[in-house]
Amino acid sequence: MANLKELSKKGKTLASGHRACAGCTFPIILRQVLAAADTPLVCGSATGCMEVTTTIFPYTSWKTPFIHSAFENAAATISGVEAAYSSLTRQGKYDKEVKFITFGGDGGTYDIGLQSLSGAMERGHNMLYVCYNNEAYMNTGIQRSSATPKGAETTTTPIGKARQGKQQYKKDLTAIMVAHNIPYVAQAAPSHWNDLITKVQKALAVDGPAFINVLMPCRLGWSFQPQYGMQMARDAVNSCYWPLYEVENGVYKINSKPKEKLPIAEFLKKQTKFRHMFKPGNEDKLADLQAEVDRRWEALLKREAMG
Amino acid sequence: MATKERIALTGNEATAMAMKQINPDVCAAYPITPATEIMQIFATYVADGLVNTELVTVESEHSAMSATIGACCAGARSMTATSSQGLAYMFEMLYIAAGLRLPIVMPMVNRALSAPINIHCDHGDSMGTRDAGWIQINAENVQESYDNLIMAMRIAEHPEVQLPAMVTFDGFIISHAMEPVDVISDAEVQEFIGEYKPRFSLLDIDNPITVGAIDFNDYYFEHRRAIAEPMINGVLKVAEEVSDEFAKKFGRKYGIFQEYRMDDAEVAIVVLGSAAGTAKYVIDELRQKGIKAGMIKIRLFRPFPYKQLAEALKDVKAVAVLDRSDALAGMGGPVFGEVRSALYDLPVRPITTNYVYGLGGRDITLDHIRGVYGDLLSIANEDKVPANLVTYLGVRE
Structure with missing residues (x-):
C-alpha cells in the first residue's frame, strides 16, 4: 500500500471546487475509492449530496466518465452501462478494460434504491456499489432513513413531548447484501483509509458484483465541528457501533477489533442529534442503544468464528 | 426491388422480429401483459445466438428504463418494451431519457391504466406520458407496427432529432391478432437503419463526460428549450423524409x-x-x-x-x-x-x-x-x- 501522499496523486481523483460542506467526509471517501483503482473507471451516482455538489452545470468535479440519472436507480443505471460494455466488448466494438462503480447515500441505497440495488446484485453485473452512509436524508435536510440509529433526532423524528427521536433500530443493509451471495461485501470507514482502499481493490478484482457500505460522518446532520469528521468515524469503529468487516465468498472477517471497546456514549455525546439521550431520565435509552450495539457485535464475532 | 416475404404474425411477433432485425446492443425489459411476449420471443433470439444483444432482465420497469438509459449513454443502441402500469412506473425515467437526448426506441403496447385494473386496450397509458419529450408513433395494424418500429430507429437517431421514440399499438387488438405481414429481410433492415454512431459515450475514457448534471435557474430553461426545438421543427420533417425513403424502398407509404x-x-x-x-x-x-x-x-x-x-x-x-x-x-x-x-x-x-x-x-x-x-x-x-x-x-x- 502506498502512503497517503502518494495515493493523493494517484488515479483520476475528484477535482477541487465542488460544493460539499466544509468538513464533509464524502469527498474523502470518494478520493479514497478513486485512488484505489488501477484500471479506468466509469462512475455513477444516485441523486444526493454527492451528485448535486460535484456536477453543477457547466462544471464537474469528475475526471472519470460519470452518470447520474435519478435517485432510486443508481444500481440499475450503472448495470445498463456495464451491459453496454459487455455487449460492445463481445461484439469486438470496444477493446479497453474498464471497471464500474456507483455511489448512493443511505436514502438512495437502504430505502428508495433497495429494489434496484437488489436486482443489479442478483443479476451479477460486474460492478461495485458504494453506499456513503451518513445515516439520514441529509441532502433534503436531515430526515430519518432506515439507516438512522434508534433515538437519533432528525427533522422527521424530532424531540417532542410524546416522542423523542427515531423509534426504531437501524436496518442491517450489509447483512441483506451478504444474503445476495455476491462475491464481496464489506463495511468500511474513511478513518481507516488503508482498510477502505484495500476493500475497494478487492471489490474491483472479483468477477461479479460487490458492495461496500461506508460510514460517512455528516457534519451538518450529525452536527460536529468540521475538523472532527475522521474522529467521528474512528469513534464509530472503536465503539463497535460500525464494525469494519468483509465477507469474501461467504467467509466473514472482522478487520478491526478494538482492544477496549469505546462506550457508545463517548461516540454519541459528540453529536447534537443524541443530546436528549444524555438528559436525566433517559439513561435507559442510552443503555438500550449500548445493548443493541453489543448484541450486533457479539453476533458478528460468532458469525466470524463460524468461518 | 426489396425482397418480399409475406407471413402471418401477431403484433407482438412482428415487433419481436423487427427488434431481431434491428439487433440492438442492449435490451432491458420487464414482463407486463400484453407486451410480455415481445421480450419472451426476443429472449429466444438471444438464447439461440441470433442477435448480439445483451438482454438485461431487470426487476422492474423503472430499472428497465434506467438500465436502457445507462446503456444508451455508454454508446449502445438500446431498447426496451412495455405497456400500461409498466409505462406509468417508468414515468420519471421517460423525462430523463428525453432530457438526456437519448434515441431509445420502445415498443409500447396500449393498455388501460388501473384502477380498476384491466388488461385490455385503451390509450390512457401513452397519453399520460404525452408531455415527456418522447416521439409517439401509433399504428393501425400489425404491418404498420412492424414498419413503424424500423422507421422510428431512423427518426430517433437522426442528428436533428436525438429524442426517444415510443412505438405504440393496441393491446390484444393488434398485439395478439394475427395478420399477414410483408416482412423486410434482415440485411435490408440493417441497411435502412444504418450503423449507430453516438456523439458521446461514457466508455470513451479518454474524453470523460458528466451525464445528468444539475442545472440551476441559470441553465435549466435553455436545456429544456433545446429539447423543444426538434419537436417544433425537426421531427415531422425527418419523419416525412424517412417515410418517403421507406416507401421508395419497401413500397408502403405512411407520412405523419x-x-x-x-x-x-x-x-x-x-x-x-x-x-x-x-x-x-x-x-x-x-x-x-x-x-x-x-x-x-x-x-x-x-x-x-x-x-x-x-x-x-x-x-x-x-x-x-x-x-x-x-x-x-x-x-x-x-x-x-x-x-x-x-x-x-x-x-x-x-x-x-x-x-x-x-x-x-x-x-x-x-x-x-x-x-x-x-x-x-x-x-x-x-x-x-x-x-x-x-x-x-x-x-x-
Missing part, C-alpha cells in the same frame, strides 16, 4: 398522418390506432351511398402535426375526434384538445366534437362509427355547434 377519402370530404373522423380500420369500412359504405365521409388517422401524436392537420381539415364542415382515453379534464380526451387547438387559427373552422370510446378494451363497432357519422351529418346540416360536445360512446350511463 393518413388521409382516407378526404379529397372532397364534408364530414370527417380523426382517430388513431386500430379503430381507424373500422372507420375505413364505414366510410366505404357511406361513400357508396354518396355521402362525402372521410377520415384522418393520426400517426405521429408527438410531436402533433398542428399545421398540417388544420390544412387537411380546413374544408370539412364537421369533425368528430375519437379518443380512446379520457383526459378527465371535463372536456373529453387528449386528441380532442390537440385537434381543436390545431383548427383554431383557421378563418373558417369545422364544428368539432369528441367521442370517448373503447376504454378498458370495450369494442367499438361498425354501428358506433355509423352513429358518429350520422351525428356529423346532422351537425353539418344544421351548421350549429351542438350543446353537448363530448359523448361517451358505448358506455352504460
Whole structure:
C-alpha cells in the first residue's frame, strides 16, 4: 500500500471546487475509492449530496466518465452501462478494460434504491456499489432513513413531548447484501483509509458484483465541528457501533477489533442529534442503544468464528 | 426491388422480429401483459445466438428504463418494451431519457391504466406520458407496427432529432391478432437503419463526460428549450423524409398522418390506432351511398402535426375526434384538445366534437362509427355547434 501522499496523486481523483460542506467526509471517501483503482473507471451516482455538489452545470468535479440519472436507480443505471460494455466488448466494438462503480447515500441505497440495488446484485453485473452512509436524508435536510440509529433526532423524528427521536433500530443493509451471495461485501470507514482502499481493490478484482457500505460522518446532520469528521468515524469503529468487516465468498472477517471497546456514549455525546439521550431520565435509552450495539457485535464475532 | 416475404404474425411477433432485425446492443425489459411476449420471443433470439444483444432482465420497469438509459449513454443502441402500469412506473425515467437526448426506441403496447385494473386496450397509458419529450408513433395494424418500429430507429437517431421514440399499438387488438405481414429481410433492415454512431459515450475514457448534471435557474430553461426545438421543427420533417425513403424502398407509404377519402370530404373522423380500420369500412359504405365521409388517422401524436392537420381539415364542415382515453379534464380526451387547438387559427373552422370510446378494451363497432357519422351529418346540416360536445360512446350511463 502506498502512503497517503502518494495515493493523493494517484488515479483520476475528484477535482477541487465542488460544493460539499466544509468538513464533509464524502469527498474523502470518494478520493479514497478513486485512488484505489488501477484500471479506468466509469462512475455513477444516485441523486444526493454527492451528485448535486460535484456536477453543477457547466462544471464537474469528475475526471472519470460519470452518470447520474435519478435517485432510486443508481444500481440499475450503472448495470445498463456495464451491459453496454459487455455487449460492445463481445461484439469486438470496444477493446479497453474498464471497471464500474456507483455511489448512493443511505436514502438512495437502504430505502428508495433497495429494489434496484437488489436486482443489479442478483443479476451479477460486474460492478461495485458504494453506499456513503451518513445515516439520514441529509441532502433534503436531515430526515430519518432506515439507516438512522434508534433515538437519533432528525427533522422527521424530532424531540417532542410524546416522542423523542427515531423509534426504531437501524436496518442491517450489509447483512441483506451478504444474503445476495455476491462475491464481496464489506463495511468500511474513511478513518481507516488503508482498510477502505484495500476493500475497494478487492471489490474491483472479483468477477461479479460487490458492495461496500461506508460510514460517512455528516457534519451538518450529525452536527460536529468540521475538523472532527475522521474522529467521528474512528469513534464509530472503536465503539463497535460500525464494525469494519468483509465477507469474501461467504467467509466473514472482522478487520478491526478494538482492544477496549469505546462506550457508545463517548461516540454519541459528540453529536447534537443524541443530546436528549444524555438528559436525566433517559439513561435507559442510552443503555438500550449500548445493548443493541453489543448484541450486533457479539453476533458478528460468532458469525466470524463460524468461518 | 426489396425482397418480399409475406407471413402471418401477431403484433407482438412482428415487433419481436423487427427488434431481431434491428439487433440492438442492449435490451432491458420487464414482463407486463400484453407486451410480455415481445421480450419472451426476443429472449429466444438471444438464447439461440441470433442477435448480439445483451438482454438485461431487470426487476422492474423503472430499472428497465434506467438500465436502457445507462446503456444508451455508454454508446449502445438500446431498447426496451412495455405497456400500461409498466409505462406509468417508468414515468420519471421517460423525462430523463428525453432530457438526456437519448434515441431509445420502445415498443409500447396500449393498455388501460388501473384502477380498476384491466388488461385490455385503451390509450390512457401513452397519453399520460404525452408531455415527456418522447416521439409517439401509433399504428393501425400489425404491418404498420412492424414498419413503424424500423422507421422510428431512423427518426430517433437522426442528428436533428436525438429524442426517444415510443412505438405504440393496441393491446390484444393488434398485439395478439394475427395478420399477414410483408416482412423486410434482415440485411435490408440493417441497411435502412444504418450503423449507430453516438456523439458521446461514457466508455470513451479518454474524453470523460458528466451525464445528468444539475442545472440551476441559470441553465435549466435553455436545456429544456433545446429539447423543444426538434419537436417544433425537426421531427415531422425527418419523419416525412424517412417515410418517403421507406416507401421508395419497401413500397408502403405512411407520412405523419393518413388521409382516407378526404379529397372532397364534408364530414370527417380523426382517430388513431386500430379503430381507424373500422372507420375505413364505414366510410366505404357511406361513400357508396354518396355521402362525402372521410377520415384522418393520426400517426405521429408527438410531436402533433398542428399545421398540417388544420390544412387537411380546413374544408370539412364537421369533425368528430375519437379518443380512446379520457383526459378527465371535463372536456373529453387528449386528441380532442390537440385537434381543436390545431383548427383554431383557421378563418373558417369545422364544428368539432369528441367521442370517448373503447376504454378498458370495450369494442367499438361498425354501428358506433355509423352513429358518429350520422351525428356529423346532422351537425353539418344544421351548421350549429351542438350543446353537448363530448359523448361517451358505448358506455352504460
